[in-house]
Amino acid sequence: MKCKSLVPALCLASILLHGCTSKYVEPDQYSGFLKDYSKLEEGKSPSGAPVMRWIKSGVNANSYSSIFIEPSQLYPKPQPTEKIPQQTLQGITQYYDQALKTQFSKYLPLATSPGPGVLIVRPAITGVSAKTKGLRPYEVIPIALVAAGISTATGIRDQDTSVATEAAFIDGQTNEVVAEVVRKGAGTDLENSSQVMQAKDARAVLDGWAKDMATSYQSLKK
Known part of the structure; x- marks a missing residue:
């Protein structure tokens, strides 16, 4: 009887871990980093x-002769933990900055400051929602929230890591927001609850985001 009673629980855990995860960042997971989320629409990179993205109607991508990448932020500001230490947090933002510069520099010279003809990229690493143990979307810290309750109940030792980003694209002369994007991705799974997350666990996600952003910009120029 005990074995039979475990089947629904195992099925439910599997669904919660894999089947019910939205492909898009839900509105209740927005961090508040962007000024206006109401214009965002579902799309594909x-x-x-x-x-989730928005591009101002009529924006002329060819009007920009250079691009300025602001240092990426961790928003809301997290507190380092043993699981995700300060070194990891710093490493993630530093790698994100470099990935963005590497990808955008393929299409535009990098500017040293905002100004006329400069497109500003203002990126942030934001939190994701973990619907376990009553956690609110930003109650722990961004980058990785573990489905600890489900993992303990089912004996699953691997821990999911997930990353979300929000970015605004701003005209360097008028300071007007001309585009916004919100998205999330899965990082490298951790083997168990004692494994410390490292910046390298998020690199593939960060590289993909940076490449998509730069490619999207280039497509607007055509």
């Missing part, structure tokens, strides 16, 4: 990933 150049790589085919689901994104």
Whole structure:
């Protein structure tokens, strides 16, 4: 009887871990980093990933002669933990900055400051929602929230890591927001609850985001 009673629980855990995860960042997971979320619409990135985005109607991508990448932020500001130490948090933002510069520099010179003819990219690493143990979307810290309750109940030791980003694209002369994007992705799974997350666990996600953003910009120029 005990074995039979475990079947629904195992099925439910599997669904919660894999089947009910939305491809898009839900409105209740928005961090508040962007000024206006009401204009966002569902779309696909150049790589085919689901994104929430908005591009100002009539924006002329050819009017920009250079691009300025602001240092990426962790928003809301997290507190380091043993699981995700300060070194990891710093490493993630530093890698994100470099990935964005590498990808955008393929299409535009990098500017040293905002100004006329400069497109500003203002990126942030934001939190994701974990619907376990009553956690609110930003109650722990961004980057990785573990489905600890489900993992303990089912004996699943691997822990999911997920990352979300929000970015605004701003005209360097008028300071007007001309585009916004919100998206999330899965990082490298951790083997168990004692494994410390490292910046390298998020690199593939960050590289993909940066490439998609730069490619999207380039497509607007055509």
